[in-house]
Amino acid sequence: MKRLLIKKLIVISDVEKKSREVYFSKGLNVVIGENKTGKSSLIKSIFYAFGCEVFFEDIWKELVQKYIIHFDYGDTSYCIIREKKFIKFFNLHDVLSPEILSETEHFHDYSEALMKEFEINMDCLTSNGVEITLTPPLLFRFQYIDQDLGWSKIGESFTNIKYIKNWKDSIKYVVGYQGEEFYKEKQNLLIVRNIIQEYNVKLKNFNELLKAIQMKSKLNDIYDEDSIISIDELKVLFLELNELERKKIKIAGDTSQFNNDLYEKNLQLKTIKSYIKELDKDHEFALNQEDDIVCPTCGTLHRNTMFDRLEIVKDIQSANEMVKQIRYEIKAIESELLQLRDVKIEISQRYAALKNQVDTSKEAASIANTYRNEGMQAFILTGKIERDQLINLIGKEERTKIQIEKNIKDLNSPKRKKQIVSAFKEIYEKVLSDLNVPLKTLKLKNFVQELTKTGSENPRIIYAYHVSLYLYNLNRQESPFNFLVIDTPNQQGQDGKNLKNIDEVLGYLLDHRGQVIIGTERETGYESQASNVIYLLDVRKTLTEKDYNEHVKLFKTLEEL
Incomplete structure (x- = not known):
């Protein structure tokens, strides 16, 4: 397996005749913007471009129809364009003549092509007994803390996962318990x-x-x-x-x-x-x-x-x-x-x-x-x-x-499961301590943290779990799980001390072996060490006219290939 790196996101509104292009780098990427500046919508767009269904605000759904995302997997560059159900997936080994890997409105056909490039062999079963490959929402469900649902539940930010019968088993793949070696066998x-x-x-x-x-x-x-x-x-x-x-x-x-x-x-x-x-x-x-x-x-x-x-x-x-x-x-x-x-x-x-x-x-x-x-x-x-x-x-x-x-x-042995849990806990306990969360709250069920607390402690537990899972996989092997997106941890009812602790955990996320994208309403103190800082300054002015024509031309060119 190889590492996934998001390079560039383009969102296009034909209604307003405006667009936005955002670049991302290895290591820590910080997106800073107050409420209603489009910060969360841009972050959601990353996963939507990959085929994950998310909760956009109604105004964003009305305005933005087209998405382009560029990413690297290992040494190979790829591109995906999406407009509603239509998804087209390219290998960019030859920029002048991209190879079309999938062009379809059938989500599972696209998913199969993506997992083939990611060299992922996990198979799934729908609730109606149809065998399919792993889908992007299942692949990325533990790599995203959504502003809306992500701070109350773990791994349930995407809406198109629960029709899959064994959707909860994807965590076993993520931690390597039933990983690639298991599915290859x-x-x-x-x-x-x-x-x-x-x-x-x-x-x-x-x-x-x-x-x-x-x-x-x-x-x-x-x-x-x-x-x-x-x-x-x-x-x-x-x-x-x-x-x-x-x-x-x-x-x-x-x-x-x-x-x-x-x-x-x-x-x-x-x-x-x-x-x-x-x-x-x-x-x-x-x-x-x-x-x-x-x-x-x-x-x-x-x-x-x-x-x-x-x-x-x-x-x-x-x-x-x-x-x-x-x-x-x-x-x-x-x-x-x-x-x-x-x-x-x-x-x-x-x-x-x-x-x-x-x-x-x-x-x-x-x-x-x-x-x-x-x-x-x-x-x-x-x-x-x-x-x-x-x-x-x-x-x-x-x-x-x-x-x-x-x-x-x-x-699939209990002994191996115990070894994985032990290695993960070693990281998780340290992050929980840094966030001032009692270690007695650490309760894993099938590798996932059980949420029994309420109030401001719950979001910090969720934050610690996702960060720890990211760090565990970063040290374990190169994989698509060396990638984490966190939306607005500083909006979750935290006092000044807890906010400072939340910011200081970012020190773990500077490693250039992986990629972290975090959306926040204020500066974190790590902007000078971050690989990339994006400021969204104006309310409801995320999109601009500047590159709209160029972006529309690019989308049309890729669409017609």
């Missing part, structure tokens, strides 16, 4: 299982073929006087017939597998459609209720704020995206089945024609006897040798499978 296990299955299919085909050849004892006595085939020609016919038999067995197996896949996809589609109907009912019900509603079924009291209703809308949108994806996959499977049907017809016709040639040959009986005497025993012997080789290969792969399963068990 899972992939290796899948590969070995497929190889074993393929070898078993071949073994079955060999056994079927050998049995069929050994059972051939005579040919029909019906001959066509005008059809005389030489011995050598008949040998070729027999070999082709045997090969066609193998192909027929293989097609039958493939067809069965595709039919099973088609059944599962249609079942998934039916489940998701039913889920969408229920969500639509929930949304329609919520729209007509107050901020607190009582469930008509169980009597439980639920919150019904605008944010809660938006969550339902996001779930509906995500489910509709999955419907589109599954329909696409169903079409692909149906296309494969049609191709297999056509190939099967072709093979059957060829097989019938060859069989007719053999059965109607005047010399068929004597030639068949000669063929059996000369070649059949040699063919059977060769087949048995190949069959034995397959059995040995299956045994070898079975031993490899057992070893991989042991490796996965070791990587």
Whole structure:
């Protein structure tokens, strides 16, 4: 894995015909601006450009439509442009001719392309049972403290995460407990299982073929006087017939597998459609209720704020995206089945024609006897040798499978989990002490801090947890987790002493091996040591006309590539 570095962000408003370009550097980046200067919106835009859904102010959503972000991953430069659902992802190894890695309105297609470049193999399962790759919101959820939600909950600032069944497990990947090595071994296990299955299919085909050849004892006595085939020609016919038999067995197996896949996809589609109907009912019900509603079924009291209703809308949108994806996959499977049907017809016709040639040959009986005497025993012997080789290969792969399963068990062991927690706590305890938070508040559940406190102590615990996780990963290995964004820690009801402690923790975040972007309403005392300081001076004047035309031209050029 490699380190992620955000280089540049551009936001464009076609409504106001204004834009803003912001550069970021390694180490500490400080964005200073009072309330309503656009500080938080710019910070949110970083993650929105990556495909994470965030809570923008209504005025920002109305004004800004287009986003461009430039970043490095290791030694390679990349660029993403986004406009609503449309996301286009580039590799900039050749600036004059960027390579398009993904161009889509399907979020999971883009996510797959991004994770491929990040060399991340973690797989996820949606609540409806659809297997997908890790998504950007899950990747970045512990690298962002949002001004709105980030100071009351940990890792829940993005709205498009909870439709994924195992969304909470992403922390195991972040800390390296079920990291890249774990998921690579899972992939290796899948590969070995497929190889074993393929070898078993071949073994079955060999056994079927050998049995069929050994059972051939005579040919029909019906001959066509005008059809005389030489011995050598008949040998070729027999070999082709045997090969066609193998192909027929293989097609039958493939067809069965595709039919099973088609059944599962249609079942998934039916489940998701039913889920969408229920969500639509929930949304329609919520729209007509107050901020607190009582469930008509169980009597439980639920919150019904605008944010809660938006969550339902996001779930509906995500489910509709999955419907589109599954329909696409169903079409692909149906296309494969049609191709297999056509190939099967072709093979059957060829097989019938060859069989007719053999059965109607005047010399068929004597030639068949000669063929059996000369070649059949040699063919059977060769087949048995190949069959034995397959059995040995299956045994070898079975031993490899057992070893991989042991490796996965070791990587997932309680002992290893304890070691990771211990290494993380060593850093976490120091940061908590620096922030004047009692160590007794340190309570980790599956590597995540449990929040049981209220008042000004809670934000400091959240701040300490994110900073400690960043420092832990910075020292552990190069990764996309060497990157942290914090929005307005000095607005969280802190007194003068605590504010000073919050600022002093920035001393840990100057390391150029990573990148930290922090938004604040006041100077922190670390501006002189920071790599980059951005001042936003005017209320609601984040965007300017200065570079608008240039930025629009850039977006259009990238869009049309």
